[in-house]
Amino acid sequence: MPRKFTTKQKNEDLYCIIDVNLNRAKEGLRVVEEIVRFVFRNKDIYERIKKTRFKLDKVSKNIYPDLIYARKISRDIAVKIREKDRKNLKELLIANFKRAEEALRVLEEFSKLISSGAGYKFKRMRFDVYELEKKVIILFLEKSRKRKSVSR
DSSP states (O other), X not given: OOOOOOHHHHHHHHHHHHHHHHHHHHHHXXXXXXXXXXXXXXXXXXXXXXXXXXXXXXHHGGGXXXXXXXXXXXXXXXXXXOOOOOOSHHHHHHHHHXXXXXXXXXXXXXXXXXXXXHHHHHHHHHHHHHHHHHHHHHHHHHHHHHHHHHHO
């Protein structure tokens, strides 16, 4: 039999989901940001990724105290799940873009329960990240081709 939730518990669960996915999206973007900054040294793309990450903070600023209050790490069943190893920079890039994109989709859906405006903002960010992913992967492929042609 499904358990009945109080309104307070529903809100805590909702805020917990939003908190986890805000963190996941920002962490994924931060990993990509560091690669673009230190490996590709592309200032324009670096600044766009950073700006997107800061937008995440801005959208969630008003509910930040609720997010922290709802954070229940000790009850999270996924904390001890080991992540897959990465073999190379390309896998690392793709995994972190996908992490951010998936988290933004979750944020888009769940934030609609609080604010339709926030849902739309997360949707726009998700599409911005899709475009950034294209630019960064093209940058990666071009850099890889250059290395191969130089080593021949």
